[in-house]
Amino acid sequence: MASTRRHFLQTTALTAGSLPAIAQTAGKSPNDKIQFATIGIGGMGSGDTESAIATPGTKLVAVCDLYQGRLTRAKEEWGAGLATTRDYREILNRKDIDAVIIGTPDHWHAAIAIAAMESGKDVYVEKPMVQKWQDGHKVIEASRKTNRILQVGSQRVSSAVYQKAQDLFRSGAIGELNMVQAWWDRNSAMGAWQYSIPLDASPTTVDWDRFLGSAPKRPFDATRFFRWRNYQDYGTGVAGDLFVHLFSGMHFVTGAIGPNRVFGSGGLRFWKDGRDVPDILLGLYDYEKTAAHPAFNLQLRVNFVNGAGESSGFTFTGSEGVMTIGNGVTLSKLPPETDPGTSAGNFDSATQKLIQEEYRRKYPQQNQTADSMRPIEDERWLPPRGYNDHLDHHANFFNAVRTRKPVVEDATFGLRAAGPALLSNMSFYSGKTVAWDPTTMQVKG
Structure with a gap:
């Protein structure tokens, strides 16, 4: 993403x-x-x-x-x-x-x-x-x-940046x-x-x-x-x-x-x-x-x-993501470790194929290059200019x-x-x- x-x-x-x-x-x-x-x-x-x-x-x-x-x-x-x-x-x-x-x-x-x-x-x-x-x-x-x-x-305890980080945490x-x-x-x-x-x-x-x-x-x-x-x-x-x-x-x-x-x-x-x-x-x-x-x-x-x-x-590392504080706050999350199609035993073969194709479309070259490990979600919040x-x-x-x-x-x-x-x-x-x-x-x- x-x-x-x-x-x-x-x-x-x-x-x-x-x-x-x-x-x-x-x-x-x-x-x-x-x-x-x-x-x-x-x-x-x-x-x-x-x-x-x-x-x-x-x-x-x-x-x-x-x-x-x-x-x-x-x-x-x-x-x-x-x-x-x-x-x-x-x-x-x-x-x-x-x-x-x-x-x-x-x-x-x-x-x-x-x-x-x-x-x-x-x-x-x-x-x-x-x-x-x-x-x-x-x-x-x-x-x-x-x-x-x-x-x-x-001053960090009065900072809007750290308040946002606190809310996310x-x-x-x-x-x-x-x-x-x-x-x-x-x-x-x-x-x-x-x-x-x-x-x-x-x-x-x-x-x-x-x-x-x-x-x-x-x-x-x-x-x-x-x-x-x-x-x-x-x-x-x-x-x-x-x-x-x-x-x-x-x-x-x-x-x-x-x-x-x-x-x-x-x-x-x-x-x-x-x-x-x-x-x-x-x-x-x-x-x-x-x-x-x-x-x-x-x-x-x-x-x-x-x-x-x-x-x-700062980097705050958790089980589901990493929050970074610099001049703003960035939240990063990685894609699932495994291809969901490999464990989709409850679906018929056609559905499994659709799931796998959608996964590969979103995450091309998964488990092949460093690029495939980029966060699927990277949201960033910045304070107003001059804050x-x-x-x-x-x-x-x-x-x-x-x-x-x-x-x-x-x-x-x-x-x-x-x-x-x-x-x-x-x-x-x-x-x-x-x-x-x-x-x-x-x-x-």
Whole structure:
């Protein structure tokens, strides 16, 4: 059957262009803007801020960063009246700020998120939610105690593409799931975290001591400050940066809550620039049967040395088909293994002949060439042109801030995605398989 292509429209009302006017909460008029601040305005923090500003009903009032150049640029970009500071506590002390976006290095995520919720702020925190899985329980508890909204910044859970994949999975479109494969490969200096270092970087323009925080003390190092993802002291390697996205998307589609066994392998193969994290990482994971899905295996890969360039995606393999996620969703199914005419004993010879002729007409050269194994059905769903799930994810967050309704990617979801990603690092460095309880979110043994 010829491949068909269909555009699909988002089924939720949470797109950035359709954020509804929502009932009054916390003394706010439905027309009042949600005032927010961003803490950490590097690459991701700036991108998050742009998406938040593009969400109707929001207003950026302050930013925090430890490099003076970013604060200067923030005023140029978003207005001279913008409040700027190097101390995030000044933002948390302001009563006119309703929510904060946390785009800091990973080792600051938990501490600032907890402090923000305790100060009455709702929180959008970049992935991974925590640098150490144990801190995830502290974030969950703070969110519960303070009754604040917390959303983790992995946008796939708000994506119309992944919603379509979830619908297909739940409908049984691929039969019984048995394996998932996902990858995110790159081959560029920027993609491998070789970020540019400003010429004016110095102890004067950078608040180095505050940056270090809980990390080991050491003399000022501009490379570590601006390329922090390359170091275990501040980041979480490719697992925390990219595996966590893949876990988030896969958990959303399947309803899985995590593996019970984790194994990570890889190495530093090309980007030998002083970093202490691998540039190639492979992960193998066992998922036990639950009410949401059968038992299955997961394989993840990140390769920063992919000569073919950047690519990412998913394949969900089932007993009756394969679902692929790229820029859209593709569903593929193979023809029956055997010629139905050979087992049509209940039909007379003339009918059997008609069945065989029809089969050969539909599937010429069956079992003779590679072409005969092309899927008989290949349906593809594509989002509208220009679709941006990052905008949807921020609209989702600010909608929750107004309505006080829960978000999908809350602190518990965040730990269930970050946990196995961080354990991939643990397994890689120890050379051992790690056991994980996905229900209690604890390392076993």
